[in-house]
Amino acid sequence: MNDILPFLKSMISVAGLSGYEAPIADLIHKQWTPLADSVSRSRLGSIHALKSGSVSIASPRPSVLISAHMDSIGLMVSRIADSFLHVTNIGGVDPRVLPGTPVTVHASKTGEELYGVIVMPPATLLPEGKGSGVIGLPYLLIDMGLTPAEVAKRVEIGDRISFATEPVEMSGGLLSGHSLDNRASVAALTVCLEELQNKKHDWDIFAVASIQEETTALGAITSAFQLRPTIAIALDTTYGSGPGASGYETFPLGKGLTLGIGPNNHPFLYKRMKEVAARVEIPVKDEPMPEYSLTDADYMQLTAEGIPTLLVSIPLRYMHTPVEMVALKDIQRAGRLLAEFTASLEADFMNKIVWD
């Protein structure tokens, strides 16, 4: 099995904000090309890789779509004041993790990637009551160390800003960096495609790196419609237990994956996934999600006439901060589990779905 770490590190070293996925998409497209029978882009930029199933199965072959979103949260320039940038958020950003964070400003006027840092202005320069305690996103600034003239030549309102915190390999087989939500899952899906090179599978498999999950799930909605799979799996990250996060929603790093239980998760897919996990000895835990999953799964399920869907997740600490953390072992496990699951899908699997 190839070591997935170098690819994952390269994925969290490039930008790919929601609505601006081109840099990360190019990287994934290249990596998946030798692993699939065809790789294409949707009209909106999601990547569709097809690994065809067994020719002995009557056409149209059943298909499984596995979606891992490739976009990440970030910021956007909302106002330029002297040499400083005001920003707004793309996706769910907690402003409390931002002061002192290094960022890359994607300067549209010159195409440059500019280094910058998110800063808190002194209280005396903010409106009454806004300068103490938590400094809200509208009041934070980005300083690039440039003069007003240098900034005016390069940066425009609407320019994207991504985190620039560098990936760091930690002891214990852990990796920390920004955008591991959800590049960790893209890495796992890559492992899955690698595993399938030597496996026989009846079903067609669509590996999808979807766009804009962090904002509107636009990629999942449109790719599920276009590819119209028989069943769909969303692969995403879930809350890792750690400092400040210890509730039922959290799961330890390095101890295995989670399977969703709740209205977005088809009980029969859950059952099969659990059986396969037990057979290949991959630890999985039940992740209760009583109303919704907040992932691509929620949208794929409601596509066209409806699609049986399941969410598989990799625990990740400090989600949506620039220092997210994940266990490489769990990524390998997710890749292997999905490969085993898809290879297990027999031609008449759908006929075996019984409700009561």
Place this chain on the structure above:
Amino acid sequence: MLSIGQPQIKLLEKLCNALSVSGDEGEVRRIVLEEVKPYADEVKVDALGSVLVRKRAERSRSALRILLDAHMDEIGFMIVNDDGDGLYQFKPVGGIDERHLPGKQVIVGRDHTVGVIGAKPIHLTTSSELEHTLSADTLRIDLGEGGASIGDRATFATKFRRVGPSILSKAIDDRIGIAILIELLKHAPKNIELCLSFSVQEEVGLRGAKVAAHYFEPDLAIAVDSTPARDLPHYEGAENFTYNTRLGFGPAIYMANSSTLDDPRLVRFLAETAEKHKIKYQFRQPGGGGTNAGAIQQARTGVPVVSVSVPHRYTHSPVSIARVEDWKNTLNLLHEALQDVTPSLVKSRQ
């Protein structure tokens, strides 16, 4: 005029990337010792760990003994408890705004092991929690599998960068002062006895400079530090009257802060020297804050002092920003002043 070229930038980079939290300044001390030894007449490490350097005057009898001080320590953290599972409780060393902690990488211990300070996912955070800062007590340094010991020092992991007209680093305060002192020693004027204290423990109470000044017994002293520039635009466009200092306006000469009323003779002399040599300078807005001058002035029978600082934005945060031009002008103002100074300066009445 002395210039800032690649050798000076490289040295500052090495100094800035060192981990040298108050009370554990060994990394910077080793760099300083290596740099000063070829140029000094006397080098010693004192009881607290400061590096004290002397360069004698050509004609020592009539020469002024001048102390220049810069501090080797930086703000940071100490590991105070091992919670298990690679997680460590830590306490700030020096004045750190805890709002800078979550979401940051840190380096820990002699090996600079990288750790992270995370935060609870926003998805699990209630709207009322979002209105409160994350207190340092609730945060942990996460080292993966572990490996730190209680007492290890840590600081922000940010690496030195040169961008456009600027330099960006976690420790411009006060490695830029250290770099200036080393450069001045390399170009030491022959008319004075130049004493340098590369002092420890400034960030926790001006401790190193206090005993260094006692040792040297100088005729006058200059604290060379880095001071906040709060020269950002007002959110609503109002004029910023409280900038303290401004980037690009040259060395900031102090007149008054919480601990010191800078000696008016020295303030005037520095300003006149800058005018004479056409070096850009600014007066720091009088107000709070403090430098080692506050400790040095109290040594023995008293020492006339003044502080000169290179301005930087975002004090004690993961990244401060300063301008190379201000660094160069500070170096040259001090260099010219040391050459021009005469004993009459401190014999004259205030």
